[in-house]
Amino acid sequence: MTYSTAVPEPGPHGAKTTHMAAGPDTDVVGIAPDPAAAEGILADNPPVDPFEEDTHTRAKEIIARYPVARSALLPMLHLVQSVQGYVSQEGISFCARHLDLSDAEVSAVATFYTMYKRRPCGEHLVSVCTNTLCAAMGGEAIYKKLQTHLGSEDAPLGQEETAGTPNEPGSITLEHAECLAACDLAPVIQVNYEYFDNQTPEKAVALVDALQAGKKPAPTRGAPLTNFKGAELQLAGFFPEDELTYRGDVDGPSQAVETLRGAQIAADRGWTAPATQDVPLPELEKK
Template sequence: MSAESLNTGKTYGGSSVGGGPTHQETVPDVDVVKIAPVPAEHLVEEGTPDLSVFDAKTVERAEAIVARYPQSRSALLPMLHLVQSVEGRVSQAGIHFCAEQLGLTPAEVSAVATFYTMYKRKTCGEHLVSVCTNTLCAVLGGDDIYRRLGEHLGADGKRLGHNETAGEPGAPGSITLEHAECLAACDLGPVIQVNYEYFDNQTVDSAVELVDKLRNGERPAPTRGAPLRDFRTAELELAGFFPEDEAEYQAGVDGPSAAVETLRGAKLAHERGWVAPAMPDEAPLPEVQKK
């Protein structure tokens, strides 16, 4: 075999892709003396962040959350909501606060906080607007609603994107927009949630009208569920804290909880006498084939 044929780069199948001199033939050998370290300041935050934002009342609430569970680490999810009620997000300080309260490492807390989409790494607006873009809502208009709200809330010709905020985050009238995979309301699509309260059967126009009212300081009544609160108050409630005054508590949680569309099947079954077959006392298990 000639030297020329050795450099053609032909493969077993005869392809000439990659033909020509190899990298080894064209670049002289270089002895590696040492490897320069990669700066890590953008990857790791050294030391413990300032936790002073979490005041004595927050610490008291954190201790109350821990007391609900036989194992303290089980309190992590509601405690992350507590952190968001203070900062509007889960910051590095929030991560370390939860770790200290629960005897976990910051890495363990961070693994949970970055797994669930309800925990935000950027400060949310006064209101979190979630547009369902899963299959049924999408084909009924959810995609159009999300696109139009992005355009409407954007600035300088740039559309507002997922988990981005119009206005100063946390300030009155500020809105964080997100697309949600499923809001579990296919019978009422397209649906929007504002701070996790439902606004059903939306259109592009009604969605724009809704966010305009929110930006103007109004709080429209959700289609069903509790009266509308701001994002941080909703987060405090998700952590399990409500007004101690009974009348105030009832006013904050009472509201229509089901829609006509949702109950239609149950109503038809009742009217027509449909019942599910009774469960047998014993259900024989199928035989398992021997291998």
């Protein structure tokens, strides 16, 4: 036979309520299992904003680019990563406040795109393409080699794990990427989204060794190498004010001989695409 009690008790006894109401004179700290935690709950301590005034100013500049504020979310998340090296919960709330969104709405976007990291990244993000063609050309071997080189044979570095202390000089976060859109130059690696083409396990090891030593090897093509936070600031839409540096960052050559080979062969042989004809669009039924 069971019976109900005023408050929960051990054993097969139900309870009329699942909690005991606290009176105005209840010593919440005194009855708490961890008084220190209870004191923290009772204290009115607003969360510390980790973003300085210039970050708030940049956020407003980003929002001003768009007719609807919420459209600025993607570059805002890159701005957050340029400061913290990842998208923290504080970063989620920062974006939500500026864009008049809920934390859940921002989190839904931040967890959908792999470019937004939920754990602190190293000074450099090394992305190894392991999609079909790169894998066939040796991408998988490169990734496994870097796993053991940056970790060890017994404890290889895992996906989006960091060798060294995140955000510290020489630290490297390793990830495998599904496709880096450079099949003609496979296998490829990106460092902070800049290309290093035609890689081998030996070249990849030399590359990460240089990064750990504080060097910045020149990418195969594209802009000069920066660190992960610097790349994120550019993805947020902020570039150096110096014109020469700016042009060097945005005008770095992106094409390669392999990329243009098909177009060159067509030009040499006089091949052209069939002429297109303007075809009227069919009329749609009016609603």
